[in-house]
Amino acid sequence: MKQFLLTILLIVLCLTNIFTGSVDIPFTETLHILSGQDNGINPSWSYIILQSRLPQMLTALLCGAGLATAGLLLQTAFLNPLAGPSILGIDSGANMAVAIVMMLAGGTITMMGTTLGGYFLVILAAMTGAMVIMAIIASLSTLLKNPVMLLVTGVMISYITSSFISLLQFHTTEHGLQAFTFWGMGGFTGVTLERLPVFAGLMSVCLVLSILHIKPLDAILLGDAYAQNLGINTQHMNRRLFLIAGLITATSTAFCGPISFVGLATPHISRMLCRTATHRTLIPTTMLLGACICLLCNQLCTLPSSTTLPINTITPLFGVPVILWVILKGNRE
Amino acid sequence: MNLILDNLTTGYGHKTVSCGLNAILQEGRLTCLLGPNGSGKSTLLRTISGAQRPLSGSVTKTDSHTLSIVLTSRIDVAQLHAWDVVAMGRHPYTGYFGKLTALDDEIILEAMQTTGTLDLRNRNMTSLSDGEAQKVMIAKALAQQTPVILLDEPSAFLDFPSKVSLMLMMRNLAHNHGKTILLSTHDVSLALKTADTLWLMNTDGTMHTGTAQQLSSTGDIATFLGDSAQYL
Numbered sequence: 001m002k003q004f005l006l007t008i009l010l011i012v013l014c015l016t017n018i019f020t021g022s023v024d025i026p027f028t029e030t031l032h033i034l035s036g037q038d039n040g041i042n043p044s045w046s047y048i049i050l051q052s053r054l055p056q057m058l059t060a061l062l063c064g065a066g067l068a069t070a071g072l073l074l075q076t077a078f079l080n081p082l083a084g085p086s087i088l089g090i091d092s093g094a095n096m097a098v099a100i101v102m103m104l105a106g107g108t109i110t111m112m113g114t115t116l117g118g119y120f121l122v123i124l125a126a127m128t129g130a131m132v133i134m135a136i137i138a139s140l141s142t143l144l145k146n147p148v149m150l151l152v153t154g155v156m157i158s159y160i161t162s163s164f165i166s167l168l169q170f171h172t173t174e175h176g177l178q179a180f181t182f183w184g185m186g187g188f189t190g191v192t193l194e195r196l197p198v199f200a201g202l203m204s205v206c207l208v209l210s211i212l213h214i215k216p217l218d219a220i221l222l223g224d225a226y227a228q229n230l231g232i233n234t235q236h237m238n239r240r241l242f243l244i245a246g247l248i249t250a251t252s253t254a255f256c257g258p259i260s261f262v263g264l265a266t267p268h269i270s271r272m273l274c275r276t277a278t279h280r281t282l283i284p285t286t287m288l289l290g291a292c293i294c295l296l297c298n299q300l301c302t303l304p305s306s307t308t309l310p311i312n313t314i315t316p317l318f319g320v321p322v323i324l325w326v327i328l329k330g331n332r333e
Numbered sequence: 334m335n336l337i338l339d340n341l342t343t344g345y346g347h348k349t350v351s352c353g354l355n356a357i358l359q360e361g362r363l364t365c366l367l368g369p370n371g372s373g374k375s376t377l378l379r380t381i382s383g384a385q386r387p388l389s390g391s392v393t394k395t396d397s398h399t400l401s402i403v404l405t406s407r408i409d410v411a412q413l414h415a416w417d418v419v420a421m422g423r424h425p426y427t428g429y430f431g432k433l434t435a436l437d438d439e440i441i442l443e444a445m446q447t448t449g450t451l452d453l454r455n456r457n458m459t460s461l462s463d464g465e466a467q468k469v470m471i472a473k474a475l476a477q478q479t480p481v482i483l484l485d486e487p488s489a490f491l492d493f494p495s496k497v498s499l500m501l502m503m504r505n506l507a508h509n510h511g512k513t514i515l516l517s518t519h520d521v522s523l524a525l526k527t528a529d530t531l532w533l534m535n536t537d538g539t540m541h542t543g544t545a546q547q548l549s550s551t552g553d554i555a556t557f558l559g560d561s562a563q564y565l
Contacts, residue, residue, distance in 0.1 A: 081411065215431035218417075219424055221410050228384055230424045230477075231397035277413035280431070329411075 002273055003281075006288040010061075013295035017057040021302050023048055052189070055196050059188040060294040062203040063252045064262055068290025069210045070248040071263030072270075072282060076217050077241040078144050081326050082151060084264030085249040088144075089157030090133050091260075094253035095184065096161040097129025098122055102180040103172035119195060122183070126254035127247070133157060134246035141238060185310035186257035188298050195255065202251045209244050210283060217241075217279040259294075260312050261319020266290045268322050293318070334399060334480035334513055335360055336381065340390035343373060343380045349388060350376045351538045358515055360480065363500075363507040365524035366517040367557065368534030374517040377534070378402075378485050381515070395481060397425040401474035403484040407466050408458045415461065415469045416454040419444055422476030444475035447510075448502065464495035471502065482506070484516040488523075496520055500527040521558065522565050533557055 019030055025045045032038060038046045067085060074083040085091055101121055137144065137153070144150040169177055183190070191199050216237050219227040224234045252259060270285040271277060294311075301309040336358035344350040350373035358364055358381075368374050379385040381392050382402055401422070408418060422444065423437045433441075445451040448468045458466060467487050474482045484503070488496040500520075504527055506512045515532075518524050524531065525545045533541045533553055541553045548554045555562060 079410070212429075215424065215427070215429065218431065219421055221413060222408055222418065222421060223404075223406070225384065225402065225404055226408075226421075229382060229397060229400070229402045230421065271412045275412055276417070277410050278417050 003284055003288060006285065006292060010288055010292050010295070013292055013299065014057055014061065017060065017295055017299055018049065018053050020299070021048070021053055022308065025049065051193055055191055055193045056188045056298065057295065058196060059191040059199065059256065060298040061291040062200055062207075063188060063256050063259065064266075064290035064292070064294025065287040066203045066206060066248040066290070067252055067259060067263040068266035068270075068286045068293070069207060069283065070245040071265075072267040072279075072286045073210060073213075073217070073241045073245045074263070075267055076220055076279070077238050077245075078141065078150065079221070079223065080144065080146075080150050081268065082264070082323065083144075084261075085245065086258065086260045087151065087154045087264055088133070088137055089154045089161065090130050090137070090246060090249045091253045091258040092158045092161040093129040093131075093133030094126035094250050095129070095258050096164055097125040097132075098183065098254070099165045099168050099180055101125040102183070103168045103176040123198075123251075123254040127250040130246050130250035130253065134242050138239065138242045183257050186259050186312045187301070187308070187310055188256055188294070189308065190257070191255050199251065199255045203248070206244055206248045206251070207287060213237075213241065213244075214279045214283055217283075221277060256311075258312070259315060261315045261322075262290060262293060262297075265319045265322035266293060268326060334393075336393040336395070336481060336513065336515075338381070338390070338392050341380065341392050342388040342390050343376045343385070344388045345376075345385075349538065351534065351540065353390070354540050356532060356540065356542045358481070358513055359530065360513045361507055361511050362513070362529040363504045363527065364515045364530040364532060365528035366515060366532045366534065367519075367521060367524055368517075368540075369536055369557070372534040372536050373538065374534055375485055378483050378515070378517060382483055395479075397477070397479075399479050400481040400483065401477040401479040403467070403470045403474050403482065403487050405486045405489045407463065408470075410458060413458045414454070415450060415456050415458060415472075416441065416445075418458060418469055419450075419454075419472045419476050422473040422478075425477065440478065441472075441476050444472040447475055447506075448472040462495075463490040464492070464499070467491065467495075467499060468502075471499075475506070480511070481513040481515075484514070486517050486519065488518055488520060496523060500524075504529075521554075525554075 019027060025048065029041055029045060030049055032041060033046045033049045071084040074085065074088065075081055140153060144153060216232050219230045219232050220234065220237065227234050266289050267286050270282055270289050274281050274285050276282065297311055297314040300314050301311055338354045338356045341354040342349060342352040366374050380387050382400055383395055419441050420433060423433060423441065424431060427433060427437065445454060448471050450465065450468045450472050453461060453465055453469060461469065488499050491499065500523055503514050503516055507514045528545065531543060531545055531548055533548060541548060558565065
């Protein structure tokens with residue numbers, strides 16, 4: 001029932017993302033453009049709908065669903081309500097790797113006679129950065145079951161990466177700095193219609209993989225010993241969950257820049273909505289809710305008529321209250 | 334199902350905890366594992382359950398269909414209901430996505446009835462008392478339908494009446510449901526009164542087994558208790 005309402009909300013948000021924006025395009029014209037009958041319609045309107053709003057809507061949808069799922073996987077794997085892609089510094093790792101590529105290497109790397117450049121290189125860098133941090137976190141996983149240690153570790157990783165990035169920014173060219181700053185603001189505008197298939201493909205694979213782990217995820221909630229007794233190789237399983245969550249974070253960071261709080265807050269809101277911790281319900285709800293939240297944020301970002309705000313100006317507004325709520329509730333019990 | 338410990342040595346890497354243990358864990362009996370802190374009770378339970386490999390010797394092989402465990406620590410997960418926890422006992426039997434059949438539901442219901450936790454089915458695990466939470470974990474073990482159940486200090490945080498009711502429940506499960514039960518505890522007097530068999534671990538890594546009477550007559554219990562015996 002709740003999933004049904006969320007699906008309706010999702011559809012409504014998808015439509016408002018397409019039909020409204022900084023440029024006023026009449027409703028019927030938009031319909032014509034979407035149905036391919038754009039004869040005699042202002043070509044720039046057609047361009048805005050098909051090349052900007054449509055890919056942006058799909059990107060926000062997939063990014064939200066992905067990040068929220070990554071947060072849920074991490075919270076279950078660590079048995080820690082404060083785990084999430086941005087809190088753990090996974091996106092900082094991706095961020096740093098992208099910074100190195102954009103500012104130190106000038107956007108291209110020549111390796112074994114082939115030159116890598118542009119978006120492909122950014123994606124590869126973000127993946128590598130995210131996976132390196134993921135590996136560090138995985139090796140500390142027993143330590144990170146403690147919420148305080150997890151926060152401290154995440155903050156430390158973020159400090160180290162941001163100081164490294166500052167150093168790079170100090171020494172880079174104007175061009176590199178501009179490219180990195182623009183990318184780092186985060187947003188769903190970077191994925192053009194040409195890049196969308198790669199992004200959508202990667203995200204969809206990760207989302208499907210997450211759904212395939214519904215049963216072991218439930219058992220992991222009982223802790224390592226009980227899960228092992230139920231026949232699960234917990235070490236193996238945790239590694240797989242870390243890999244999926246890392247891949248989601250890397251993909252979303254590579255294409256949309258670091259997006260904060262969606263991964264951490266959404267699973268908590270879905271738990272409150274559904275009043276359950278079982279993943280058969282939580283995974284689909286979290287995906288739907290994450291998509292809705294990112295679409296809503298994207299909508300709010302385009303509301304000011306002249307400019308588009310960076311997405312990270314909006315996400316903390318609902319992310320921070322959720323973190324505070326989790327900490328306060330934890331102390332009360 | 335009987336479990337046989339054959340010249341079993343437990344420990345980690347180069348560190349031996351207990352050595353040369355020979356015992357039979359008998360079907361239909363409640364066996365209590367006693368011993369001072371650090372004598373290797375938990376290590377032995379982990380070795381029997383297969384979570385840890387023996388350093389040498391052997392113990393009867395078990396899997397998720399033949400052996401279930403109940404631990405001291407509580408499940409502390411928000412919005413996790415008692416019913417869902419008991420339902421996880423069915424995991425070894427359900428399909429890829431863990432969908433429960435009508436038969437599974439019936440088994441879960443019965444497990445909760447046997448343990449008197451049916452009224453708690455919609456409660457969050459975090460809202461249960463320690464005794465209630467422990468009974469839910471026992472219900473989960475029952476839903477797993479394993480002939481053997483191992484319990485690692487299940488009564489550690491319980492008040493006295495709850496300790497007694499837990500011990501009586503375990504004895505009932507052994508006697509009337511034919512379960513093989515091994516339970517570690519520090520409640521010596523309660524174990525002496527309720528257990529069919531006692532396994533007494535010593536700090537030197539050895540273990541004596543027998544009924545309360547046998548172990549009293551050989552003086553093993555007196556050695557274990559020392560001066561504290563007069564307060565029992």
